Each structure stands twice: as C-alpha cells, then as structure tokens.
Amino acid sequence: MTGSSTAAALVSGGLDSAILCVDLLRDYARVQPIYIRSGLRWEAQEMVSMRRFLEEVADIRIAPMVVLDEPTADVYGEHWSTAGVGIPGAETPDEAVYLPGRNLLLTIKAAVWCRIRGIEALAMGSLGSNPFPDSTPEFFQRLQELIARAMDGGPRLIRPFATLHKPEVLERGRSLPLHLTFSCIDPRAARHCGECNKCAERKTAFREAGIPDFTPYAA
Numbered sequence: 001m002t003g004s005s006t007a008a009a010l011v012s013g014g015l016d017s018a019i020l021c022v023d024l025l026r027d028y029a030r031v032q033p034i035y036i037r038s039g040l041r042w043e044a045q046e047m048v049s050m051r052r053f054l055e056e057v058a059d060i061r062i063a064p065m066v067v068l069d070e071p072t073a074d075v076y077g078e079h080w081s082t083a084g085v086g087i088p089g090a091e092t093p094d095e096a097v098y099l100p101g102r103n104l105l106l107t108i109k110a111a112v113w114c115r116i117r118g119i120e121a122l123a124m125g126s127l128g129s130n131p132f133p134d135s136t137p138e139f140f141q142r143l144q145e146l147i148a149r150a151m152d153g154g155p156r157l158i159r160p161f162a163t164l165h166k167p168e169v170l171e172r173g174r175s176l177p178l179h180l181t182f183s184c185i186d187p188r189a190a191r192h193c194g195e196c197n198k199c200a201e202r203k204t205a206f207r208e209a210g211i212p213d214f215t216p217y218a219a
Contacts, residue, residue, distance in 0.1 A: 007121040008031040008114050008155065011065065013182035016125035016161060018053050019173035023160060024123055025061055032119065033065040034105045040099075044183070045190050049182035056177040062076035070109045072102075079138065087186040090193045090200035093196060095132075097185065097197050103134040104143070107157065111147045114155040122155040128163045137162065153195070167209035179214035194219030215219030 007028040011017035011190070013033070024031045027120045035050060037043055047067065055064055080086045081099060088096035107124070114122050126135050135138065140157050147154040161169050183202045184192040192199050194217030206213035 005121070005124050005192050006032055006119050008032045008034050008110060008119050009123045009125075009159070010110050011035050011050055011125075013049035013053075014125075015173070015178060015181050015183060015205065016169055017129060017164065018050065018178070018181045019126040019169055019176060020110075020123060020160065021054065021214070022057060022059070022176060023063055023172055025059065028121070030061050030063060030142070032063045034110050034113065035065055036068045036069060036070050036071075036109055038102075039071050041084050042185055045184075045187050046182050047186065048190070049180055053177060053180040056180055066113070066119070068109055068113060070105055081185070084186070088197040090195055090197060092197050093175055094197075094201075098132050101134065103132070104141075107140075107143060111155055111157075112151070115147075115151045115153065120155055121158050123158045123160060125161055125169075126159045127161050127169065128165060166205040170205055170209040170211055174209075178211070179216075186219035191216050191218045 005028055007024050009017065009021050009024060009031055011021060011033045021031050021033050033050070033054065035047055037047070039176045050065060054065060076082050081130065082090065107122070110122055129130060144157045182192070184196055185198050186196040188192040192202070192215055199217065202215065
C-alpha cells in the first residue's frame with residue numbers, strides 16, 4: 001500500500017478502467033487517468049464518456065484525464081477498428097476483437113509519460129479472463145523489465161483486477177455511475193449499438209453481477 005503516492009491509470013471509456021480509477025484510491029493518494037488516442041472509430045465517444053464519468057464521481061483525488069496520441073490507423077489499415085466494416089457481432093468469441101500489439105503500444109507510451117513525471121505506478125484494468133497474448137502475467141512481467149532497462153527505472157506495471165472477472169469488477173463499482181461508461185465498438189449516434197461483441201460482453205456482465213443495466217443501447 002502506497003497511500004501517499006500517485007498512480008497513473010491507463011483508461012478507455014469502459015467499465016473496467018473507469019472502476020479502476022476509483023478503486024486505486026484505496027491504496028494511492030492521487031490517481032492520474034491517461035487516455036491514449038489511436039485513431040479508432042469509437043475513441044471520441046470513449047473520451048466524452050470517461051470525462052462525464054469522472055465529473056460525476058467528482059473526487060478531487062482523481063486528476064483531469066490526460067490524452068496522449070499514438071496513431072495506429074496507418075498500421076492497421078482497412079481494419080474493422082478503423083474502417084467499420086465487419087464489426088465483430090454479439091455471437092463472436094473474445095478473440096474476434098483482438099487488436100495486435102495494442103497493449104504493447106499503449107503501455108510503452110504511458111510508461112514513458114510516467115517516467116518523465118516521476119510517477120511510480122502505472123495501472124491497467126486487464127482482467128483474469130482476458131485471452132490475448134499481450135495480457136498475460138508473463139507478458140507484463142517481461143515488459144516491465146524491458147521498460148526499466150530502457151529508461152533506467154520507470155513505473156511499476158500493476159493490474160489490480162488481474163485475478164477477477166468482469167462481474168466481480170462491476171461489483172466493486174456497484175455504487176458508481178456505470179451507465180456513463182462506454183464499451184461499444186460500433187457506436188450509433190454516440191450510443192451503444194447493443195449488437196457488437198463488446199455490447200454483448202457488457203450486457204452479460206451486468207446480468208451476471210445482478211446489477212441493473214441503465215446503458216442506453218440503440219438496438
């Protein structure tokens with residue numbers, strides 16, 4: 001426990017990272033949310049949603065969200081995440097929404113930002129159920145070692161939810177304005193589509209956690 005220090009939180013607009021920002025206050029005096037903009041279709045709404053969530057939480061220990069740029073549209077090309085064609089639907093497995101190298105790119109960018117500012121911990125909302133190769137304990141351990149070697153030190157990479165599943169995370173944030181978060185990969189007029197892989201995951205998590213879902217789905 002490091003109650004006198006600051007932890008940065010790598011955030012999207014979704015449930016896990018929003019809850020993480022508040023949950024970190026159990027152990028840290030201050031939390032610095034970091035959003036990294038990569039040029040993906042849903043990012044504008046994610047940023048709006050995260051800011052609304054933090055405004056509603058209104059805890060002075062959570063700093064205003066910092067936005068960094070790490071463009072990947074030129075790398076992914078005509079990918080569903082940039083072009084909007086072939087969006088993984090509700091019936092697809094988790095693997096369908098894998099974005100190659102995403103955790104690597106985002107973590108390194110945020111880690112450099114933290115290192116320059118002397119922030120000693122960088123938190124991510126990665127869950128125990130995440131099936132991707134860049135979300136394993138081994139990956140983050142080796143990445144932390146690489147970061148420390150490259151910058152002669154650097155933030156510790158922490159994953160407070162690494163042993164949890166999404167319904168368990170929702171339970172930790174039950175009292176928070178979760179309806180203001182945003183999890184959709186196919187937004188419809190700034191609303192959740194209700195039909196994509198991530199919307200299905202969101203609905204299932206609320207149902208399994210036994211928490212009312214007040215998300216305004218388009219479908």
